Amino acid sequence: MKLIACTEGHSSKIEAFSLEMIAAARSLVEAGDEVVAFFAGAEADAASSLFGAADRLLVARASKSELIPAETYARLLRDVIDAEAPGLVLVPYSANGLDVAADIAARTGWPLISYVNEIKRDGDELTVVAQMYGGKILADCAVRLPAILMVNPGAFAEAAASPIDSAKVSMIDAEAVLAGGKVKMVDIDVPDYADVDLTKAERIVCVGRGIGDEASIDLARNLATLLGAEIAGSRPVVDNGWLPKLRQVGKSGQKVKPKLYLALGVSGAPEHLEGMSQADLIIAVNTDPKAPIFNVAHYGATCDLFDLVANLGDRLRAGSGR
């Protein structure tokens, strides 16, 4: 059986989760199986220099574009599926994967399970653990191959990066499919990190929707100052305009690994955890004892965040003589 691991990259970079998809596929091979990595984009050389853990690499090459729209990616992947007749397709849960996975599922009629953390295989049966309800519930699912799984970044350890033998790499010319696509990329905006770069911060205080309103952000900001920390927010806080976009942590924000991550009123949805679960010390304050943030926190408190901010602030001020 063939297992296709979908990989991604844009703007001259390969996404780190690509090696996780290859590792996930590798973990499922049985005798005679083959792991085929699929890549679409201009970064053919980078992909070839990293994806040695796959048995083969198919590169749909489009050198004129910084980024392949998901519509084009899905169309190219469909051709690959037709040609290779795989038993399993692993798609990352990414901005691109969100458009690719169910599109392929609809057009092949194959089952799809999303937000996958664990996969076990027994011949052509899989049992899969998927996250639901913002990570509050785990679903044990059964599916018969062929199937598609959308896999959470961070769920599998990366395969070792190594170059792949050039004899195992096939190039597909993607220019024609890209040119015929109905979704055209017209602009790509990469933020300027000159002002804030959370990825370099050693200490972060992150506020979630539990902070309630914009005025209260200042309370958290004062605490951050006392701790020598950068202030950050979850998606709803940034969406509400209470903090700038560069201060968002998570899937569509920054991936951070500070020495201290203090989360105030953050529920810990999978998309948030993706950005911060690797922090050295995670302290979470949330009045809901079932909040998934406690699954990754080293220390958790279920008191009201405002009470904690006040109490901790008092002690830090007293300690520093301010």
Added chain:
Amino acid sequence: MNILVVLRMIPDSAGELQLAEDGRAIDREWLDFQLNDFDDHALEEAILLKEAGGAKVMAVAIGEGAKRVLQMAAARGADEVVALQSEEDAMISSREIAASIAAMARARSVDLVLCGVQSSEDVFGQLAPYVGALLDCPHVSGTNRIVANGAMLRVTQERGAGVAVTYELATPAVLGVQTASKAPRYVSGSKLREASKTPIGRATPEPSGFERSAEIITLRLPVQGGSGEILGDNADTVADRLVGILAAKGLARN
């Protein structure tokens, strides 16, 4: 432009979720249902598009409390509101409802289908790409800005690390909204009362059309805590402990 916006009612996951007796679903009996947050943003984007360039907005709601949410949608500016019937006490699988949404879009010559990028019950796949593929029209998910210029759409999508990508595509199209261009508006009580008279249409679901699906064997709560230590709910003692922990790790002072 004809816009169809999908509003899914989902269990409030900030509340306590309990498992049903058979362990295959959550117990929906005492749950609070609320509009999927991302669908709320999709509704707002639909109304903003209507205000910017003129459009007819049909809101289709599904699930417990659909009626209440449709009145809210009418108060915010939806022209037509329809409740799509669903199986009582069952989760709303986007894979299952995609065929119904696609059929309604076809029947009404809809130019643009909007829905939230995801919902907490779409474990078997997301609505926007399903509907897009069934209609064989382009779809983009994770949008945070949509501008229409006649039949041309300019759509900005959030990617990782703060990267934003803008695409151009023509209608008909399906968009999975992450964030509306502006935060969802508040509706006053008087507007809501007025909208409560809006007639609510009814639609019956189509079969999903998919022969094979995955299935849920059991649901369970994640093992709590792992190696983490719970410091309790007393802010005073928690603060004391944290000062100690931070000091021990050399993190207390800046």
